Amino acid sequence: MTETNTPTALIMIFGATGDLAHRKLFPSLYRLYKKGRLTDRFAVLGVARRSLTLEEFQESVRKSIVEFTGEQDGLDEFASHFYYQSHDVTDSSSYIQLRELANKLDEHYGLEGNRLFYLAMAPEFFGTIGDHLKLDGLTDTAGYKRLVIEKPFGHDFESAQELNNRLRQAFSEEEIYRIDHYLGKAMVQNIQVIRFANALFEPLWNNRYISNIQVTSSETLGVEERGRYYEKSGALRDMVQNHMLQMVALLAMEPPIKLNTEEIRSEKVRALRSLRPMSQDEVNQYFVRGQYDEGTINGESVPGYRTEPMVDPESNTETYVAGKLVIDNFRWAGVPFYIRTGKRLGSKSTKIVVQFKDIPMNLYYNTDEKLTPNLLVIHIQPEEGVTLHLNAKKSGSGMKTTPVRLSTASKSIDRMNTPEAYEKLLYDSMRGDATNFTHWDEVALSWKFVDAISAVWENTKETTFPNYAAGSDGPQVADQLLEKDGFEWWPVENLEIDNC
Numbered sequence: 001m002t003e004t005n006t007p008t009a010l011i012m013i014f015g016a017t018g019d020l021a022h023r024k025l026f027p028s029l030y031r032l033y034k035k036g037r038l039t040d041r042f043a044v045l046g047v048a049r050r051s052l053t054l055e056e057f058q059e060s061v062r063k064s065i066v067e068f069t070g071e072q073d074g075l076d077e078f079a080s081h082f083y084y085q086s087h088d089v090t091d092s093s094s095y096i097q098l099r100e101l102a103n104k105l106d107e108h109y110g111l112e113g114n115r116l117f118y119l120a121m122a123p124e125f126f127g128t129i130g131d132h133l134k135l136d137g138l139t140d141t142a143g144y145k146r147l148v149i150e151k152p153f154g155h156d157f158e159s160a161q162e163l164n165n166r167l168r169q170a171f172s173e174e175e176i177y178r179i180d181h182y183l184g185k186a187m188v189q190n191i192q193v194i195r196f197a198n199a200l201f202e203p204l205w206n207n208r209y210i211s212n213i214q215v216t217s218s219e220t221l222g223v224e225e226r227g228r229y230y231e232k233s234g235a236l237r238d239m240v241q242n243h244m245l246q247m248v249a250l251l252a253m254e255p256p257i258k259l260n261t262e263e264i265r266s267e268k269v270r271a272l273r274s275l276r277p278m279s280q281d282e283v284n285q286y287f288v289r290g291q292y293d294e295g296t297i298n299g300e301s302v303p304g305y306r307t308e309p310m311v312d313p314e315s316n317t318e319t320y321v322a323g324k325l326v327i328d329n330f331r332w333a334g335v336p337f338y339i340r341t342g343k344r345l346g347s348k349s350t351k352i353v354v355q356f357k358d359i360p361m362n363l364y365y366n367t368d369e370k371l372t373p374n375l376l377v378i379h380i381q382p383e384e385g386v387t388l389h390l391n392a393k394k395s396g397s398g399m400k401t402t403p404v405r406l407s408t409a410s411k412s413i414d415r416m417n418t419p420e421a422y423e424k425l426l427y428d429s430m431r432g433d434a435t436n437f438t439h440w441d442e443v444a445l446s447w448k449f450v451d452a453i454s455a456v457w458e459n460t461k462e463t464t465f466p467n468y469a470a471g472s473d474g475p476q477v478a479d480q481l482l483e484k485d486g487f488e489w490w491p492v493e494n495l496e497i498d499n500c
């Protein structure tokens with residue numbers, strides 16, 4: 001691993017006129033620049049088909065910064081590091097020209113031959129670009145060469161493996177940075193710290209004390225303009241295969257022997273290997289699906305999934321998934337991990353709730369009343385922090401108990417906004433820190449797990465679709481999944497830090 005805190009590199013963005021580049025990548029680079037994490041020794045070479053002059057491209061960069069950061073300090077100087085080549089990535093002849101421009105920028109800015117190739121494009125182009133980078137000598141460089149690749153990494157295990165084999169012709173595993181933007185979120189990175197830096201939690205982090213763990217990622221947005229992609233993906237591939245399983249791996253993994261990339265990834269891989277596979281007959285017992293109907297969100301009527309643009313009016317695609325994961329190892333035997341994610345729900349929220357087991361004997365309530373279980377809530381977004389739900393004595397005479405909460409919000413600890421996930425991930429990839437990117441072994445195991453579910457769902461028409469109204473908490477089948485085990489979902493809206 002090559003690490004420096006002020007990395008120098010040529011960042012080549014394929015898809016530089018696209019949404020991701022404008023909303024996330026340019027603003028993140030600007031913030032790094034403003035913080036002094038990018039010195040003047042960097043250049044960005046944007047690639048896309050449309051014909052733009054250098055001035056037009058730099059103007060588009062300036063606009064994106066103003067729109068998405070609200071700042072403009074030092075903007076002209078920052079934008080002057082941006083270059084553009086109009087180039088169809090399927091056209092073999094353009095790569096030579098790209099190499100020449102890259103070499104010139106390398107020399108002009110003293111970039112030491114360091115190259116970061118960021119594929120911010122539709123996945124069908126990933127393989128072709130990888131092939132050409134090698135064939136046309138863009139990867140022949142004196143410095144490092146790294147490939148940062150967006151999701152989706154394949155559509156299933158087979159296609160992911162094919163893509164991986166192809167990319168590995170040009171880049172080694174260590175040089176491939178597969179983005180899962182959840183791993184860039186401050187509170188997702190905090191899961192390990194909460195677990196391994198607190199004497200209070202690690203001894204309790206097992207089946208002796210934890211009754212179940214719930215991971216919820218709910219969205220209010222629908223599929224927007226992404227109907228074509230989403231029809232083939234659904235919530236299972238879009239969210240579960242990557243973000244949800246990554247959070248589960250971080251919650252379930254054993255403590256790594258060292259806090260380095262290899263050890264952390266290897267423990268995550270072991271956790272994913274421990275996921276109990278499901279037979280075809282078991283899939284619908286462990287996983288349930290939903291699709292949104294029309295409804296109301298924030299007072300506005302929104303259409304049902306089947307009437308969204310580019311969506312089949314009889315679509316069988318799930319926009320909601322809830323599941324029970326069983327981790328077959330010594331630590332977690334008997335502790336269900338429940339996950340749920342969906343579009344067009346009542347709130348935008350990602351939270352992890354760790355529910356502790358009840359104490360063996362309740363001295364404080366009548367025997368027919370139950371104490372509220374202790375909960376550890378990790379607030380991933382929109383608020384960031386941790387809440388511990390405890391029981392305390394009710395004021396006044398007598399020994400009645402009442403639930404109380406201890407909360408910390410990250411913003412109040414650091415007194416600043418935490419950086420955007422993409423900012424951290426871009427910085428890490430330039431510093432050569434791959435810890436918060438997914439290793440091929442993690443991708444492969446996640447696909448194998450999810451493939452078993454999609455094999456069943458794609459072959460059975462779900463006759464109850466649409467089965468939840470936009471703006472609701474999701475389909476009833478998700479509640480029934482937990483009721484079977486004697487649990488219920490902790491409602492995310494009642495767990496906000498602000499409610500404490």
Ligand SMILES: NC(=O)C1=CN([C@@H]2O[C@H](COP(=O)(O)OP(=O)(O)OC[C@H]3O[C@@H](n4cnc5c(N)ncnc54)[C@H](OP(=O)(O)O)[C@@H]3O)[C@@H](O)[C@H]2O)C=CC1
Binds near residue numbers: 014020087122123152
């Ligand atoms: N947008 C987001 O928030 C997120 C996006 N992603 C992933 O990032 C990737 C990009 O997404 P997004 O930015 O939204 O997509 P867009 O459709 O907005 O952008 C696609 C980009 O690719 C360029 N392009 C398309 N075809 C070619 C071609 N043949 N040769 C050269 N350039 C081409 C387009 O420019 P032009 O038309 O000028 O050629 C454009 O710059 C996808 O893999 C997506 O899944 C992942 C997470 C979030």
Ligand SMILES: O=C1O[C@H](COP(=O)(O)O)[C@@H](O)[C@H](O)[C@H]1O
Binds near residue numbers: 219221238239350
């Ligand atoms: O990767 C994706 O994530 C977003 C949700 O991300 P978040 O950071 O807003 O929680 C999701 O909307 C999108 O469909 C999916 O592709």
